[in-house]
Amino acid sequence: MAPTTLKRRSVVGSTARLENLSTLVLDVNLTVIRHVPWQRAVTMMVHGSVNMLASYTTDDDGVMRELMVRSPSRSHPLPFIVSLVQYVHDPYADFLTARNAKASTRAILARDNHRCGYCGDRATTRDHIQPRSRGGLDTWENLIAACVACNNVKADRTPDEAGMPLLFEPSTYDGFDSTLQEQVWQFLMEQSGAVPSGALDGLGEDAEKAA
Template identity: 45%
Template sequence: MTTVLVLNASYERLHYVSLPHAVRMLVRQVAVVEEAADGRPLGPWPRPKVVRLLRYVAMRWRYRSGPSWSRRALLARDQHVCAYCGGRASTVDHVMPRSRGGGDTWLNTVAACARCNHRKRDRTPSEAGMPLRVRPYAPGWEQVLGS
């Protein structure tokens, strides 16, 4: 399914929504198409790639806490670079394996290529002899939404 970027009325990035959700926003006339994608139009609108809200939305939720963890946001934080070898990353690795109580948190996960992730398995980086090239950290909203 295609995702569509939603901009605030002030052109700030808000979040991504599914294509059907974006079409519903257009039907309700709460957004307009800012950038169209190639393909067949959807009724009277071109296929949206980016939509902009017509009214400004106060983003208090964004300033209360940082973004929640997700696979997509983690790969964006690490810029799809493997934390072990520096190659192209497509998987998520848990520094402290889930089998040992490690969870899906910003400080316990890094992006990894499939080869390094398979090699490390359910061991810590020191046990596997694979030191981390970067230190995990909790990103800000700008970094997560920049993808």
């Protein structure tokens, strides 16, 4: 189970650490849904499916600045918290709100949108990334959606041994955490002066300066 504390939003902008940062996704009502890799959150921002409520910041010689990530065509603030712009039914969120949710086949398939982690085709099974016969556990981190073909081909091998690299990392189970939820609301209120139901890009830094 993930710790209940809201992650620090100020990070040192080294590439190695950047890769491991995640973005917290809230639904339209600012309810916590889950963490996603920040790369996915940036993609969602570009497609207009989420608004950024807060960005990561970096301490630049004592000056707090938005941490930016660059793509070939433009740069984006690195999102710390985003919210969906419209209600989307997220089957995985159903599992997050269940107590002690197990990484069942159904839950893993919902989490990974029924997409095979090895070939991208429609998945109907779950695969142990580190095989069970080799000590792999039934955890959210060690399970990935897989199609029957890939599951059979990979068998009792690791992705490296099988030459089947993962197309995406399995996201960990955050659990629905009322403490985290309260921290998020508190955080958003403190930085904007109001719950930013109509928050738009760039609110994070601007609101802090205005406060």
